[in-house]
Amino acid sequence: MTIRAVVFDFGGVLFDWSPQHLYRKLIDDDQERQWFLDNICTQVWNTEQDAGRSLAEATRTLITQYPQHEALIQAYYDRWPEMLRGPLKEGVAILEALHEMKMPLFGLTNWSAETFPYARENYPFLQYFRNIVVSGEVKLIKPDAAIYQASLEQIRAHLKDVKPSEVVFIDDVADNIEAAIALGWQGIHHVTAERTRDALRALGVNL
Template identity: 35%
Template sequence: MPEAVGPQAVGPRAVVWDFGNVIVRWNPRTLYQKIFPDPAECDRFLAHVCTMDWHMAHDRGESFEDNIAVLIARHPDHAPAIRAWRERWWEMFSGAIPETEAAIEALDVRGVPQFGLSNIHQDTVEGTYAMSPAFGRLKDAIISGRERLTKPDPAIFRLAAERFGYAPRDLLFVDDSAKNIEAARELGFDVHHFTDPASLRPALEARGLL
């Protein structure tokens, strides 16, 4: 379904931000291309060993240590590379996204309430916040690892609306995942699928937020 654009009689009154690849850039390949210089070998490792399905357990709050131990038992030949998922976690990041930082600052100046909703392990939250002052503009955030719920489960979106104190229609949800965007849209959130940083400000302006 195409995203609504243009002036609206009634629009969102607050913004809910995803973190990874919306506020800060995160990609396991940023780390693992150092460990596996051969691109094909790197691809195989991320497709068959440290997969995103495996990583989702961290987003649900499972400890890195326990989840890594289980994977090493299955792939003992890759033990050092698997351990690097936690030991070198911060090397998966490549800085904040300037367009998002600028938008968050501009919304803050306008007095628009802003919140976070992220699939993220509870032990990595503070380190992530330290990557950008933009995180300090968020009034509250739903952290999946603390709640033991992950996007795109509808329950985490309902929790966000309840905790932030807004009806879904009053919230603009910004995320890079199409599945998360569709889940939020089905619950009545306004949504912006973040695929191009340059499209962010026009989307906010179209809704009268900037």
Template identity: 40%
Template structure:
């Protein structure tokens, strides 16, 4: 195994989408009601797939015009949603890098919000040899094509890749593409799996 590939959201950075809306609501329950009403997670997934901000806001405005300005503001306030690191994962990645493993990242992320992640956490770009961002490529996990693309970019065979992701469906997608994979639930479990595989 020569390539270790990290997801970013909820593996290295906690993603708290409610944080972008707390200025406008009295409770997270009210925010959750809004997110449910507009189908936030499906809506956001289309940005991960490459839909630009203007089209995303237009899609909201067409059905929920009263929420269009608030949802547009999500892009401006996105940095609030990824402030916190999962430090144990960063420590593991640093340990792997010291051991001379090749590290890449593969993330479902909008091209419009990715600059905020790079600005807030500039060491993402120094930790990894390469980062594949779904919104730039217009393809998403768990689709096979994005795993194949990373193998091509990194010049690695699928069986050489070990993938870490908090989404069970993304882990299944990686395994279907011939990768080994770990379903991330916390740094302790990741460390144990890496140790069991002889990587740490």
């Protein structure tokens, strides 16, 4: 088997992102904080921004629904960089090793088009990618098959005639990996960096 390209998800693989990092500063009580993130600023709500909804519209809509939580809702995107604690060093080490061996690298991430520029500006390792498909920019979102096709088209712009089976996708969400595999890609469910390295080696990528 020949792997001609490696595609990385970002959150949970290369970046330590969590609303908890911010809201621990804003809501002291653990149960109250978890209730707020489970019921007000939810992951489902955040995913709509990853799919292309503007941050302003999202914030305005939620404040209209829950005016008593206006300050906490407004903080979500006003202080969004505080949710991005930084790189996950072991995941980035895999990325750097692949870069050093000149493996073509691509990104495929569920991320708002409005917040992603912050990552580009502050994390130089993103320069290793030949192309990054950002869900909020293309208004498609994993695990929708269409976003994988958009990524494959970008890969083929750099690597002529690459087959899905020659592409391996690394993501920390099992559903996203299953969607890639259903389209003929190789997939690695990222649980630990060590297991991901072993899985790459099993595919013939000798790190």
